[in-house]
Amino acid sequence: MYEDKIQIAKELADIAGRNIMRYFRKKDLFDTIETKGDTSPVTIADRTTEAAMREVIHSEFPNHGIVGEEYGIENPDAEYVWVLDPIDGTKSFITGSPLFGTLIALLHHNVPVVGIIDQPVLKERWLGVLDRHTLYNGKPCETRSCEALEKAALYSTGGRLMFKDASDADRFDKLNKKVSVSRFSADCYAYGLLSMGCIDVIAEANMKLYDYAALVPIVEGAGGAITDWEGKQLTRNSDGHVLAVGDKSMLNKVVEALR
C-alpha cells in the first residue's frame, strides 16, 4: 500500500535537497532573506523548493491536496493531502548550520501515513510509513529505552517565537530542570535523533501541521510516541504543542513534568 506515493515522496526529497544545496551558505542567498508576518525568515530557497515539489505533485497526483508552508492550501478535503515544509529550520539554514531539514508528509483521510525528514548537507534521510519500521538512510532505526527522566536527553527548538506564551515557557522550564542534558535550535533534526536512539524527549510549541505531520509516522515507526503536551494524539487540528518520547513508557512522566 502507498508504494507509488512513497516513491514520489522520495523523489520530492531528492529534488528539494538538490535545490537547497544550490543556496546553502551562498552569498546570493543572504540577499534574499525576508521576514514573514510571524517574524520568521523565508528565502528564495524555501520558495523555489516548495514550488518544485508542488509541480511534481500536480503532475503525478492531480487530485491530491497540498498544504505547504510557503504557498498555502490547495484542495484540502481531498482523500490524499501532501503536507510540505521545504526548509524546517530556516534560521539554521540561513546561518550555515546543517540542523535543518525538508519535511514531506502524506495524509490519507487526515492521518499521516508517510513522512520524510531529509537533511541534504549530511545526506541523512528518515522515512516513516504507517505500520512499518522507520528507515534511516534505508536501514531500520529505533528509539532507545530511558529508565528515568533524570537520565534523559532533551531537545527543543526553543527561542522567543516558539515559547512566546509565558505559560509554555514556564511549563517547558519545569521539564528542562528535570533532565540530564538539553540542547536547542535543532528543529526537525531532533526528531531524527530521537528516532535513531540518540535522545529521549522533545517538547515544542507553536508547531503548525507542516511542522509535525511528517514526524508522526517517523517517530511512531521507530518505537516512540508523539502527542500534544497532554499526551493526546496529534491531529490536523492539534493546538501546536508537540511532545515526543523515544521510550513510550515515559510519556506520562513527561506530561506530568510539563504541568
Added chain:
Amino acid sequence: MYEDKIQIAKELADIAGRNIMRYFRKKDLFDTIETKGDTSPVTIADRTTEAAMREVIHSEFPNHGIVGEEYGIENPDAEYVWVLDPIDGTKSFITGSPLFGTLIALLHHNVPVVGIIDQPVLKERWLGVLDRHTLYNGKPCETRSCEALEKAALYSTGGRLMFKDASDADRFDKLNKKVSVSRFSADCYAYGLLSMGCIDVIAEANMKLYDYAALVPIVEGAGGAITDWEGKQLTRNSDGHVLAVGDKSMLNKVVEALR
C-alpha cells in the same frame, strides 16, 4: 615560521577525528557518559582522544607544555604550550548532533599562534595561524560585513552552565533582543560559521582557556575580532567572557549592547 608545529597540529586533528568517529552515535558510547564536578558530561571518547593527542606531542615536542580539558596541565611555563579540547560540545556529541569539534591551539610565549577547529562528521576544518589568512578545508575564508546589529545573526552555546551567573544571562538577553536571528547549542562550530561569513556575533561566558585559545587565530585571521565582553584582548588569564564579531567595526556596538 611554525611550519613543523602546524603540520603536527593537523596530524593531531586527524587522529582526534578518527578516534571520535569510532564512538559517534554508538551504543557503547552512551554507557561511558560520566558527569564531571562542574556537571558537564565526559565520555571515553573525550578521554582517549586527548590521551592520543598528548602522546604525539610528548614524542614530537618533549619540551612543550600541554593544557587539556581532561588531563590537566603539564609544563605550563614552556615557551610553547599546546591547548587541547578533544571534544568541545560534548553535550551535542553524546546526543548525536554534529555541532561539536576538536579544538587544538598552540601558544607561543602565551600568545595563540595556531588554532584548529575540526568537525569530523561533516569533515570540516578551520585552521588559523597568527598573521595569516584563515583556511576552511584548505581554502581561504573570511567573515562578512554587517551594517547594523538589527540585521545580525547571533550564536551562543547558552544554557544553564554557561549563563549560571544571572547578570551574564541578563546582559546576554539585552544583546539577544537586538539581533535579527539567534541560534543556540553550537559550541565551537559557531566560530567556524562566523569565520566563513555565515553569522555575525557570538557571545559566551564561563569559557576556559581550552575553549577559546584555538578560536583566536581562526577568527582574527578571517578578518573578525575576538575579545572579552569589554572588548579587551583575550589572554591566558581572561575571565571567561568571550565575544566574537565578524565585522570589527561592530565590536563597540556589541560591547555597548552587553552592558
